[in-house]
Amino acid sequence: MLQIHQLSFWERKSYFEGIDFLIVGAGIVGYSTAIQLKRKYPTAKILIIERGYLPSGASSKNAGFACFGSPTEIYDDLTNSPETEVWNTISMRFEGLEELKNMVGHTTIDYQKNGSWDLIHEDFSKVDISPTFLDYLNEKCYHYFGIKSVYSEDKNIIQLSGFNKIKTSYFNKEEGQLDTGKLNIALHQIALREGILSLYGIEILDFQESEKDVRIETSIGDINSCKLIVCTNGFAGKFLGNEVIPARAQVLVTSEIPNLTIKGTFHLDKGFYYFRNIENRILLGGARNTNFESETTTEIATTEDIQKVLKELLEKTILPNTKFNIEYSWAGIMGMGPSKTPLIFKKSDNVAFGVRMGGMGVALGSVVGKKLSNLF
């Protein structure tokens, strides 16, 4: 690949000189930050740099759940983290989904508010959701979002969808699903329309700060920018150490299933498994908890053991007595850490980070972008 010093006057001047904000990572957070900054500073020159030929983290590989928390996952979070922290993060997800829909438009991303179900599987870890806990969740949701009766128990879905080994389920009427591919294209198009530059296939290797700007070392040479904003999520450990731990998530999609009755988004086992319909196919992801060690990696690859667990769950629980093939399978990298709250901070006057979106960055991404832009 040509290095910057080999480029023409026009190329260097148009893309690489006079940059006000250089954003690393073309995921939901990178794009949202760029769009918010451009709205705040219309004349600023903003460049997004992405190392893949497509975004290569999680934003174009996720399951497209527009979700903010299933009862078993919230229950688990409350046993591991302070209550205020848990509800602040849930509120950020809720706010982020609203922000996202406003930014790109419901129809553009094929947003469908079909609701979600947290399925209680006979064989998985036991988290008993009592009526008192459901009341607590509903009170909190009313307090934070002003919406009544968000969660309710639903036993009917088990028969309606033909599930096996499911004891009961908890319905969330406020969650939905979207088309991840359309969301990525929409963000790219908004950025383009608003005059934001983005370049793919360039890796940021390091950066050094001076008093007036930041020199960024990349795979095609050095670039200077007044400000640097790092939105590399699961890959941010490179700069932040153990504050961000990569977590691989694997997914598969079935062949088309005639007369599929499953419609909506479904969670199991504290969010460690998730599935939804995409038209008349099933997308299923998860099982990271069956091998945390191997899934703590930035390597974007599927593995036989996790794919096998997922396929078995399809055969035994989700689609028993149904013929299907696996037509797609892939992996993406999430950013986890000691807390589920994203890390949004200024490292210095000219450098900021917006990373660690956990498993619900579709929901968090746009609000994180807004908060990051407000740091400048």
Ligand SMILES: Cc1cc2nc3c(=O)[nH]c(=O)nc-3n(C[C@H](O)[C@H](O)[C@H](O)COP(=O)(O)OP(=O)(O)OC[C@H]3O[C@@H](n4cnc5c(N)ncnc54)[C@H](O)[C@@H]3O)c2cc1C
């Ligand atoms: C399989 C899977 C399913 C998921 N399902 C859901 C879901 O249904 N709902 C939900 O809310 N969330 C889901 N998530 C999580 C969600 O997708 C992420 O939290 C969110 O996309 C993170 O967005 P981001 O912009 O912070 O990071 P990313 O989308 O990961 O973007 C970071 C970008 O930085 C780039 N990058 C990294 N290092 C460098 C470098 N040195 N130089 C240049 N570029 C670099 C990467 O290539 C990447 O494109 C899922 C994640 C995965 C992996």
